[in-house]
Amino acid sequence: MKNRYIVLIKIIIHLACLIPLAWLGYNGYNDNLGANPIEVITRSTGFWTLALLMVTLSVTPLRQITGLQWLIRLRRMIGLYAFFYACLHFTTYIWLDQFFDLESISKDIVKRPFITAGFTGFVLLIPLALTSTKGMVRRLTGKRWQQLHRLIYLSAIAGVVHFFWLVKADISQPLIFGTILALLLGHRATVKLWSMLSSRFSFKNYESSNRAGTEVVKK
Amino acid sequence: MLIKKPSDIKSSEITDKKVYLNRRKFIAAATASGTAIAAGLGVSRWLTASGETQSGAKLEGVIKSPFSTNEPMTPYKDVTNYNNFYEFGTDKYSPASMAKSLKTRPWTVAVEGEVKRPKVYDIDQLIKISPLEERIYRLRCVEGWSMVIPWIGFPLNALIKLVEPTSKAKYVEFITLYDPRQMPGQHSSVLKWPYVEGLRLDEAMHPLTILAVGLYGEVLPNQNGAPIRLVVPWKYGFKSIKSIVKIRFVEHQPITAWMRAAPNEYGFYSNVNPEVDHPRWSQARERRIGEFRKRPTLMFNGYGDQVAHLYSGMDLRKYF
Numbered sequence: 047m048k049n050r051y052i053v054l055i056k057i058i059i060h061l062a063c064l065i066p067l068a069w070l071g072y073n074g075y076n077d078n079l080g081a082n083p084i085e086v087i088t089r090s091t092g093f094w095t096l097a098l099l100m101v102t103l104s105v106t107p108l109r110q111i112t113g114l115q116w117l118i119r120l121r122r123m124i125g126l127y128a129f130f131y132a133c134l135h136f137t138t139y140i141w142l143d144q145f146f147d148l149e150s151i152s153k154d155i156v157k158r159p160f161i162t163a164g165f166t167g168f169v170l171l172i173p174l175a176l177t178s179t180k181g182m183v184r185r186l187t188g189k190r191w192q193q194l195h196r197l198i199y200l201s202a203i204a205g206v207v208h209f210f211w212l213v214k215a216d217i218s219q220p221l222i223f224g225t226i227l228a229l230l231l232g233h234r235a236t237v238k239l240w241s242m243l244s245s246r247f248s249f250k251n252y253e254s255s256n257r258a259g260t261e262v263v264k265k
Numbered sequence: 266m267l268i269k270k271p272s273d274i275k276s277s278e279i280t281d282k283k284v285y286l287n288r289r290k291f292i293a294a295a296t297a298s299g300t301a302i303a304a305g306l307g308v309s310r311w312l313t314a315s316g317e318t319q320s321g322a323k324l325e326g327v328i329k330s331p332f333s334t335n336e337p338m339t340p341y342k343d344v345t346n347y348n349n350f351y352e353f354g355t356d357k358y359s360p361a362s363m364a365k366s367l368k369t370r371p372w373t374v375a376v377e378g379e380v381k382r383p384k385v386y387d388i389d390q391l392i393k394i395s396p397l398e399e400r401i402y403r404l405r406c407v408e409g410w411s412m413v414i415p416w417i418g419f420p421l422n423a424l425i426k427l428v429e430p431t432s433k434a435k436y437v438e439f440i441t442l443y444d445p446r447q448m449p450g451q452h453s454s455v456l457k458w459p460y461v462e463g464l465r466l467d468e469a470m471h472p473l474t475i476l477a478v479g480l481y482g483e484v485l486p487n488q489n490g491a492p493i494r495l496v497v498p499w500k501y502g503f504k505s506i507k508s509i510v511k512i513r514f515v516e517h518q519p520i521t522a523w524m525r526a527a528p529n530e531y532g533f534y535s536n537v538n539p540e541v542d543h544p545r546w547s548q549a550r551e552r553r554i555g556e557f558r559k560r561p562t563l564m565f566n567g568y569g570d571q572v573a574h575l576y577s578g579m580d581l582r583k584y585f
Contacts, residue, residue, distance in 0.1 A: 080358055081339075081347035081554045082410060145558055150547070160545055211545060214408070215526055216355035216455045 047116040059120060063127040066094045067134070084142045091135035092164075093219075096209065098128035099202045100226050107233045122178050125198070129175045132168050160211035167204030170197045202227055320369070320486040324397060324417050324479045332473060333401035334567075339412035339554050341481050347554065348488045349406065350507055351456055352441065352448035364487035367447050367508065372492050376424065378514035379434035388492045392478050395423035399482070400475055402498040404505070405537045405566045411551045416496050417479030422470045424512075430466065434514035437469040438462075439495055439506045456522050462495065462506035463519035463533065465575075473498055473571055476509075499568040501535045532585040536576070537566035541585050 070090055073079050079086045105121040108114070144151050154161045174195055176182070183191050206227050209220040346361045353363035372388040397417050405411045425437075443459035445451040451458045468474060477496045478485055485491040490507025497504050503523055513519075523531035530544050539549045539562040550559040565572050576584070 081343035082357075082552070084552070084557075085410075142557075150550075154547070158546060215351070216453075 047114075052116060052119055055120065056123060059123060063098065063124070063130075066090060066131070084138070088135065088138050088143060091131050091138055092209070095128055095131040095135050096202075096205050096223050098124055098131060099198070099205060100223065100230065102128055103198065103202060103227070103230045107230060110233075110237065126175060126178060129171045132171055136165075136168050160208055163204045163211060164208035167201045167208060170201035170204065174198060174201075199231060320484050320491055322484045324482060324484060327397045327399050327417055327479075327482065330398045330400050332571075333399065333415075334403060334413060335401075336403070336413045338401065338415055343554050344412060344414055344480060345486050345488060349408075349502065350450075350488055350490070352450045352458075352460065352508070353488065354450050355453075355455055360488035361486075363449060364491075366449065367442075367487045367491065369487065369492040369508075372510075374493060374509055375511045376428050376514075377511070378438075379431045379516060380514050381429035381431060382427065384428065391424070391476075391493065392419075394427060395419035397478070398475075400477075400496070400498075402473075402496060403566050404496075404498065404502050405551060405562065407501040407503060407531075407535070407543060407548075409546065409548070409551050411553050411562075411566075413553075415481055416475065416477040417482065417485075418475040418477035418496065420472055421474045421476050421495070422472065424476065425466075425470060428514075430514045433516045435466055436515050436518050437464050437466060438511075438513040438515050438519040439464075439509050440511040440513070441506055442508050442510045457525050458522075459510075460506060460522045461519060461525075462504055462521050464497065464504075465518075466514075467575055468497070468572075471572060471575070473568060499537055499565040499572045501537055503531075504535050534576075534581075534584050536572075536581065536585075537562060538564060538581055538585070540564075541582055 070079070070087055074083060074087070102121060102125040105117050105124070109117045140146060140151060144154075155165050156162070174197060177186060177191065177194060186194065206220060206223045209223060210217060213220060347357050348360040349357055350360040350364065353360035353367075370388070373385050374388065374391055375383075375385045377383040397419055399415055399417055401413060401415045403411060404414055439462045441460040442448065443451065445458075464474070475496050477490070477494050478492060480486075480489060485494065490505075493509050494507040495505045495509065504521075518533055521531070521533065523535075524533060537548075542548050548562055551562045552559050563569070
């Protein structure tokens with residue numbers, strides 16, 4: 047894939063990832079977010095955090111299935127947008143919902159399992175965002191960087207659990223996210239298992255599946 | 266984004282009722298036709314259905330009540346567009362359009378069970394058993410938001426006195442219409458249908474407990490529980506069951522829809538209580554719709570003087 051196509055695709059992804067924020071901004075400005083705007087903002091930023099986490103996690107399986115190696119070059123920006131919406135979601139909770147009531151916030155984080163899970167998911171994303179720069183990737187070296195960035199699995203699980211635990215009765219949306227996450231993580235587990243079995247019985251495809259199983263960011 | 270308090274809004278800034286009603290009509294017509302098609306209903310059916318709903322008609326001869334609060338009322342558009350009514354979808358914004366498929370005439374309410382005079386009331390007959398009153402009540406949802414709503418209705422005890430409960434009647438059970446064709450949300454198994462609620466007989470007899478048939482001086486919009494619903498202002502909103510077709514007087518405590526769905530989270534009493542949290546979230550504060558900062562939730566939603574005696578000696582943590 048030529049570089050200028052990648053640039054074009056990146057611009058499209060930037061625009062697409064900003065649509066939910068633009069929608070909130072436009073409707074918020076026009077007082078068009080319904081009776082409970084804070085609830086709408088909280089729901090929306092949370093939804094897009096999870097959705098973008100799922101997209102981030104689907105890059106590797108998609109690359110393995112399609113063989114389109116350049117897909118990996120889009121992963122970091124999508125992951126950072128997931129973190130961006132997580133920050134908005136967290137800020138909405140701290141500011142608009144709780145209005146910096148630190149006592150109530152800390153009680154919530156300790157006492158309310160769904161907030162504990164959401165907070166955990168958010169905190170786990172912070173080191174990933176901080177080590178997403180080229181310099182940090184180089185400094186940490188491939189293997190350690192990779193190990194650290196497996197935290198995204200835990201973060202996504204915590205995020206989906208957070209969603210399951212907060213709904214009153216209708217679990218359809220958390221169930222959809224849960225299913226997608228199970229498929230994405232299941233694919234990784236299968237690839238890993240396959241590569242382990244292959245290496246044990248020294249199948250010929252050892253090389254290729256091992257390369258697929260342990261991904262290295264190529265610049 | 267600016268979130269205004271009701272008191273900050275000048276009357277000149279409030280959308281003229283005619284304008285938003287026209288807008289509502291347009292949106293309603295557009296969405297009603299959409300849902301009718303989606304539900305696989307014929308156009309002719311939709312045309313007849315729209316003629317049979319009365320929501321929005323003015324209610325005459327309504328008297329004021331000393332039980333009303335003088336707090337600022339939640340705007341009409343919020344009261345009628347932000348509804349928990351799972352029979353029309355679990356999203357709070359969907360009942361306003363989805364509930365157009367509900368036919369509120371003809372409608373009957375069967376009053377039965379442990380009563381000397383069981384009777385099937387026609388809705389138009391039922392609303393005449395007692396003078397209609399305006400009751401401006403606070404409504405506190407279990408989710409942590411609240412409204413102030415000018416209901417029109419009459420005390421439930423007027424009906425109870427007419428049917429004369431027997432000595433065996435200890436509880437009253439209320440049942441919502443079950444008809445998935447009119448209530449598409451009932452195709453989903455999110456709750457066990459029909460929706461069931463219940464009160465102890467003394468709670469049902471309490472003068473604050475009303476059967477509401479209108480709000481803001483008009484016939485109840487479908488999404489607010491037309492043609493007749495319960496309003497129990499000191500309990501969480503889900504106790505105030507909508508679109509009632511049956512009222513049964515029973516000896517044993519009924520199992521309500523939410524008790525069945527999550528028995529550890531929703532009890533029979535469900536009195537508003539800032540000291541007893543929902544197992545998953547705090548009930549200490551609430552956001553009044555239209556306000557930015559949360560306010561403290563009041564014991565029994567501020568109706569403690571009138572109702573606290575009903576629960577004297579009871580452990581409200583156990584009987585939540």
